[in-house]
Amino acid sequence: MIYLLLGLAAFLLFFLYDINQIILKKTILSYSFFGGSSLLIVSTSGIFLSERENMLTDMFRTGICAALALVFLILLIYTLFFALPFKDTYVEKTDTLKVCDEGVYALCRHPGVIFFFLFYVSAAFAVQIPLFWAATGMFNVLNILYALFQDRWTFMKLFENYDEYQKNTPFLIPNLKSIKKCIQIL
Numbered sequence: 001m002i003y004l005l006l007g008l009a010a011f012l013l014f015f016l017y018d019i020n021q022i023i024l025k026k027t028i029l030s031y032s033f034f035g036g037s038s039l040l041i042v043s044t045s046g047i048f049l050s051e052r053e054n055m056l057t058d059m060f061r062t063g064i065c066a067a068l069a070l071v072f073l074i075l076l077i078y079t080l081f082f083a084l085p086f087k088d089t090y091v092e093k094t095d096t097l098k099v100c101d102e103g104v105y106a107l108c109r110h111p112g113v114i115f116f117f118l119f120y121v122s123a124a125f126a127v128q129i130p131l132f133w134a135a136t137g138m139f140n141v142l143n144i145l146y147a148l149f150q151d152r153w154t155f156m157k158l159f160e161n162y163d164e165y166q167k168n169t170p171f172l173i174p175n176l177k178s179i180k181k182c183i184q185i186l
Helices: 002-024 028-054 059-082 086-091 111-127 130-158 162-168 176-185
Strands: none
Touching: 002 028, 002 130, 028 111, 028 130, 059 111, 111 130, 130 162
């Protein structure tokens, strides 16, 4: 249960990070995203490590699902930290930023949500731990709420041309047009 609470605290820190970017602008709170990410890693790892004796093992399924989880984790890390200009996004803050609408961000406005979802579902299938399934559901719901918050509030205030990006790029589910654009750019 403590690990689910740590996961909840992680998302509270993510929301705090966004609120700080727009309203509070406190230097110490600019580390909230890193803190939330760290708590989410501790929460996910803690569930696995504390419950691994309850793991149902089918080595073939576990291996395939674990490999998929690793691929989706790499895509998530790439999407959040490498597909965007890291320094402009996480280090040096300016009052207005330009939207990144290329690469994975041509697919949809929040591609990280897709890779986050696929990572947790693949990992849950790999480990087959009931508490991990609960965390998968909870974390994905919180992540979608966080994306909605960003899409409707944070990014509207942070990016100078976000409304145009909203008109041209799907929210979470890529469509044929956005997939073609992503492939052309890649």
